[in-house]
Amino acid sequence: MKVLVSALAFVGLVACNPMTESAPEGSALGVAQALVQTDSIQDVLKSSRQGAIVHLKGRVKNRVPLLEGIVYELQDETGSIWVVTREASLNQGDEVVIQGKLHYQSIQLHGKEQGSAYVEQQEQIQHTPAVQSQ
16 A cells, blocks of 8 residues: 555656656766666665765666656665656666665655655666566
């Protein structure tokens, strides 16, 4: 239920916000950006730096389609965080390196705070599709 409520809240948040596209895979810019230092999800969640630009690397877990993109759960070895993006080509199991802006969405449910931090993806720096078993 919390995932659904959060996903619905993201729809309202991103409906009018422009987002940038990623560098083409294999481009010189894309290769250079792949060397960027990434933050652990646990550190990002602890810092609560509202509006901070973060770089994350992880595996796509759950995903929820939106009208213009998706919301997906990005997981690394330290935790997970929800990411909103227009990159609809991401699939469960894909590995990505992204740059995004950290936000916090407050959601009151039955008088209790159920909000959470999430990332608005600004750029997809690297994308490695999941290996499909045959």
